[in-house]
Structures are given as C-alpha cells and as structure tokens.
Amino acid sequence: MNIKAWIxxxxxxxxxxxxxxxxMHLLKYKPITLEYPHVKKQLPQxxxxxxxxxxxxDETEKCVGCxxxxxxxxxxxxxxxxxxxPGEPTKRYAKEYHMDMxxxxxxxxxxxxxxVDALGMTQEFEWAVYDKRHLQLNKEQLLAIGxxxxxxxxxxxxxxxxxxxxxNVSFKDIPEKEF
Amino acid sequence: MNEVAIRLALTLSQIxxxxxxxxxxxxxxxxxxRKVLSWMQDRMGPMEVGPYGxxxxxxxxLKLFFKEDIIPAGANKFMFCMAPVLVLVPALIGFxxxxxxxxxxxxxxxxxxxxxxxxxxxxxxxxxxxFASIGAYGIILGGWSSNSKYSLLGGxxxxxxxxxxxxxxxxxxxxxxxxxxxxxxxxxxxxQVGGFWNWYAFAFPFPQFIAFVVFLISAVAETNRxxxxxxxxxxxxxxxxxxxYSGMRFAFFFLGEYANMILVSCxxxxxxxxxxxxxxxxxxxPGDYAWITGIIWFxxxxxxxxxxxxxxxxxxxxxxxxxxxxxxxxxxxxxxxGNIVITSIMAYIFPG
Numbered sequence: 001m002n003i004k005a006w007i008x009x010x011x012x013x014x015x016x017x018x019x020x021x022x023x024m025h026l027l028k029y030k031p032i033t034l035e036y037p038h039v040k041k042q043l044p045q046x047x048x049x050x051x052x053x054x055x056x057x058d059e060t061e062k063c064v065g066c067x068x069x070x071x072x073x074x075x076x077x078x079x080x081x082x083x084x085x086p087g088e089p090t091k092r093y094a095k096e097y098h099m100d101m102x103x104x105x106x107x108x109x110x111x112x113x114x115x116v117d118a119l120g121m122t123q124e125f126e127w128a129v130y131d132k133r134h135l136q137l138n139k140e141q142l143l144a145i146g147x148x149x150x151x152x153x154x155x156x157x158x159x160x161x162x163x164x165x166x167x168n169v170s171f172k173d174i175p176e177k178e179f
Numbered sequence: 180m181n182e183v184a185i186r187l188a189l190t191l192s193q194i195x196x197x198x199x200x201x202x203x204x205x206x207x208x209x210x211x212x213r214k215v216l217s218w219m220q221d222r223m224g225p226m227e228v229g230p231y232g233x234x235x236x237x238x239x240x241l242k243l244f245f246k247e248d249i250i251p252a253g254a255n256k257f258m259f260c261m262a263p264v265l266v267l268v269p270a271l272i273g274f275x276x277x278x279x280x281x282x283x284x285x286x287x288x289x290x291x292x293x294x295x296x297x298x299x300x301x302x303x304x305x306x307x308x309x310f311a312s313i314g315a316y317g318i319i320l321g322g323w324s325s326n327s328k329y330s331l332l333g334g335x336x337x338x339x340x341x342x343x344x345x346x347x348x349x350x351x352x353x354x355x356x357x358x359x360x361x362x363x364x365x366x367x368x369x370x371q372v373g374g375f376w377n378w379y380a381f382a383f384p385f386p387q388f389i390a391f392v393v394f395l396i397s398a399v400a401e402t403n404r405x406x407x408x409x410x411x412x413x414x415x416x417x418x419x420x421x422x423x424y425s426g427m428r429f430a431f432f433f434l435g436e437y438a439n440m441i442l443v444s445c446x447x448x449x450x451x452x453x454x455x456x457x458x459x460x461x462x463x464x465p466g467d468y469a470w471i472t473g474i475i476w477f478x479x480x481x482x483x484x485x486x487x488x489x490x491x492x493x494x495x496x497x498x499x500x501x502x503x504x505x506x507x508x509x510x511x512x513x514x515x516x517g518n519i520v521i522t523s524i525m526a527y528i529f530p531g
Contacts, residue, residue, distance in 0.1 A: 015494070015495065018494045018495065019490060019491070019494045021494070022219040022490060022493045022494045023219075023490070025218070025219050025220070025221060026215070026218050026219045029218050029221075030221065031217075031218075031221055031222055031223045032221050032222075033221075033222050033223040035223070035226060
C-alpha cells in the first residue's frame with residue numbers, strides 16, 4: 001500500500017467526497033418534486049387514461065355494437081349487448097355497454113380494435129373511489145366521460161354522399177332515418 | 180418556607196425547563212431531519228402541514244397519540260411495556276449533568292442555586308456512560324419481548340454493537356479526563372474557557388482531535404443511527420427492535436433515540452469543544468451577560484453536531500455486520516488506546 005492511499009484511508013477521503021456531494025446538493029437546492037395535488041403534470045397526448053365512449057357531432061353514438069372491443073380485451077373488462085336500431089334492420093347499436101374498470105389494465109387494445117373509433121382514451125387518471133362498485137361503469141357514464149374529455153366531436157359519416165350514392169342501390173329501399 | 184422546599188421547587192422547575200427544551204428539540208429534530216435529508220436528496224420533505232410543513236411534528240405527535248396500542252400475541256407483556264420507558268428515561272436523565280451555561284451560583288431566597296446545570300456531580304461522565312448503557316437494555320428487552328424474529332434479531336445486533344462501541348466511547352474520553360483531571364462535566368468545561376485554542380480538540384499538550392473522531396463515530400454507532408443503524412435496518416429487519424411497537428410506545432422509542440442524539444451531541448460539545456465557551460474571547464458577552472452568548476454558542480455547537488448526524492445519514496449506506504464489528508474492534512479500539520498512551524506521555528511531559 002503506497003503512502004498516498006494510506007493517507008487517503010486515514011482521513012476518510014472517500015467518505016469526505018460523498019459528504020461534499022450531499023452538501024453540494026443541499027447548497028444548490030433544486031427539488032425535482034412535483035407537488036402533485038396542487039401542481040399537475042402536463043400529460044403526453046397519447047396518454048392512456050380512463051376509457052370513454054364517443055359521439056358524433058350530431059350527438060348520436062358512434063358505437064355500432066360490433067363486440068370487437070369485447071373480443072380484443074385481454075382482461076374481459078367490456079361487456080356489450082348489441083341490438084338492432086329500431087326500425088333499421090341493417091344497423092346495430094350497443095343496447096348495453098358495461099366496463100368493469102377494476103380489471104382494466106389500460107392497454108388500449110379496445111381502442112385499436114374499434115372499427116368506427118367509438119372508444120377513446122382520455123387524460124383522466126384520478127379515479128380513486130371509496131366503493132369499488134363505482135368503477136363498474138355503464139353506457140351513460142362512459143358517454144359522459146367522453147363528452148367532458150372530448151368536446152370537439154367528429155363529423156358523422158354520410159353514407160349517402162353524392163359520390164357513392166350511385167353505387168348504393170340497395171340503400172334506396174331503406175326508410176329514412178329518424179333520430 | 181423552609182430551605183428544602185425552596186430547593187425542591189427550584190430544582191423541579193429547572194428539570195421541567197430542561198426536559199421541555201429537550202423534548203422541544205426532539206420535535207424540531209424530527210422535522211429538521213426530514214427536511215435536511217430531503218434537501219440533500221433533491222426532494223422537498225414535508226410540505227403539507229402548515230407553511231413549508233413546519234407543523235409536521237405536531238401532526239405526527241397527534242397521530243401517534245391516537246393510534247391503536249397493539250401488544251402482539253405471545254409477547255411478554257411486562258417487558259414489552261417496560262422497554263420503551265427503559266429507553267426513554269436514561270436518555271432524558273443524562274441531561275442532569277450537562278452544563279448549558281457558565282458555572283455561576285445564584286442565591287434565591289437564601290438558597291445557593293446553579294441555574295445552568297441541574298446537578299454538578301463529580302462523576303458526571305461516568306453517570307452519562309452508565310445510563311447510556313442502561314438504554315441499550317430497553318432496546319434488547321424490547322426486541323426480545325416482542326415475540327417476533329425481526330425484533331429479536333434487531334435486539335441481538337444492538338447488544339453486539341453496544342459492546343463494541345461503548346468501549347470506544349469510554350476510551351476516547353479518557354484523554355480528555357487525563358488533561359482536565361476531573362470527571363465533572365462542569366469542571367471540564369471550566370478548564371477549556373478562553374477561546375478555541377483551549378478546547379480539548381485543539382488544546383496544546385496533545386490535541387484530542389483523533390479521540391474526537393473516534394468518539395463521534397462511536398457515538399453514531401451508539402445512538403443506532405445510519406450508517407450503524409443495524410438494530411433497526413429497514414431493508415433487512417422491517418424496523419428492527421421496534422417492529423411490533425405502535426402508538427405511544429413507538430413514540431417513546433423514537434423520543435429516546437432523538438434524545439440520545441442530543442445527549443451525545445451535548446457530550447461532544449462539552450468534552451471536546453468547550454461547551455458554552457465562545458471560539459474567540461471577544462465573541463462572549465462581558466460580565467453578567469455572558470450566559471446569553473454562552474447558551475447560544477452551546478446551542479450552535481450542539482446543532483452543528485446534530486446536522487452532522489443528518490449529513491452522515493444522507494451520505495453513507497449501512498455497514499455490513501462484520502464490517503461494523505471489525506471497524507469497532509480492530510480500528511477504533513487501537514486508535515483510542517494509542518491516543519491514551521500518547522496523551523498520558525504528553526500530559527506527563529507538560530503538566531498542566
């Protein structure tokens with residue numbers, strides 16, 4: 001052992017280095033704490049938060065009750081009861097739509113699976129409740145979440161657009177839609 | 180009123196003031212430790228209760244006071260209840276011989292009375308060491324009586340640690356005792372008055388700085404603080420000897436630990452850094468006002484030692500068990516013994 005290393009051991013050189021480091025942090029005090037309930041973090045745009053059902057700009061539901069979200073869900077969160085739109089035998093909608101959010105793992109596969117973009121993931125994450133039954137959401141609640149999280153709504157598709165109406169021969173027999 | 184009653188009243192009020200100050204300091208320390216630790220770790224510490232979290236000790240105290248008091252099944256009830264008291268009382272009792280200010284005698288209604296030390300007994304150092312070792316019994320018994328393997332391991336570790344470090348505390352003090360020729364803390368402080376070159380850490384015949392370092396390391400080990408907090412190692416033994424304690428009993432252990440920290444800081448101040456003495460003579464207020472600056476200097480020194488404890492805690496990780504024992508027996512003990520030898524030779528060559 002050379003004399004330099006010996007002296008370093010004797011005066012606790014390494015410990016002093018560490019103490020200098022902690023002291024520097026104390027003197028240059030820059031906390032990285034975000035005081036959460038008072039200050040909230042800016043979440044990224046693709047944040048996968050609470051799920052919501054969306055509507056078109058004419059306040060009609062997007063969901064067509066196809067059950068693909070239920071099939072895609074790995075945790076069996078979603079339960080859809082599909083039914084015909086009354087008076088329109090070729091169209092379907094979700095008569096009941098339940099989500100058991102206690103099981104949801106926010107993978108977003110239902111959103112990807114949806115063919116009409118009826119599901120969306122919001123930026124909400126403060127969903128602590130006192131009763132876990134409050135996390136079993138029905139269609140009205142999910143639509144309400146969608147309303148408050150996505151105020152700008154998509155325009156409803158026009159199936160009878162002039163460019164395509166020519167081909168949609170069979171559509172002529174269908175009675176006029178009533179909403 | 181006869182003399183005994185006046186003396187009793189004076190002493191009791193003095194004890195009340197000292198106890199109050201110590202417990203107040205403990206409350207301040209709990210906040211200060213969390214704040215200093217978090218500042219060193221780029222956090223903020225408690226911020227919610229009161230402005231900048233300064234009322235956190237009050238909230239903590241209330242919480243502990245209203246918590247359920249659980250005695251685990253199979254625990255030795257008597258020992259379980261006695262252990263926290265056995266930790267707290269010796270820690271508080273040690274303050275009886277600490278001189279907080281100048282050794283003045285005031286006459287109150289015909290009774291001689293020393294306002295800045297509760298009792299100036301001629302074996303003050305021994306008294307503190309003896310009670311500090313009794314405090315360890317509380318830890319060991321608390322660990323044993325909890326009927327829990329973690330508590331038992333914590334208690335055993337505490338016993339082993341105490342044996343290795345109590346010795347070094349005693350031996351590192353011997354140098355100071357050789358130089359001052361007294362065991363009374365008041366006399367030791369008196370003989371260091373007059374500037375920092377008279378303090379035993381830097382004093383002429385042989386500076387006791389090495390002994391001071393040994394004392395400080397052993398003191399950290401004796402108060403069960405990081406990096407020697409093996410008895411309560413959170414990451415290994417849940418909470419060590421007080422795993423099973425809750426509510427006020429837990430608070431007693433907590434109070435005892437912090438009171439011990441203050442006591443050890445007071446001892447380091449008195450033995451090595453001149454107690455209430457100012458580092459330069461003109462910084463001490465003249466004449467009858469010397470006690471004000473004296474107490475302020477004492478507080479500054481004690482608080483810098485306490486800050487050192489926090490600093491060390493923020494810096495160092497916990498030592499392994501065998502490292503701790505090896506360091507105590509094979510490094511600190513020879514250093515302390517060598518210090519005694521050299522100090523005695525120097526004290527013989529340059530008698531006082």
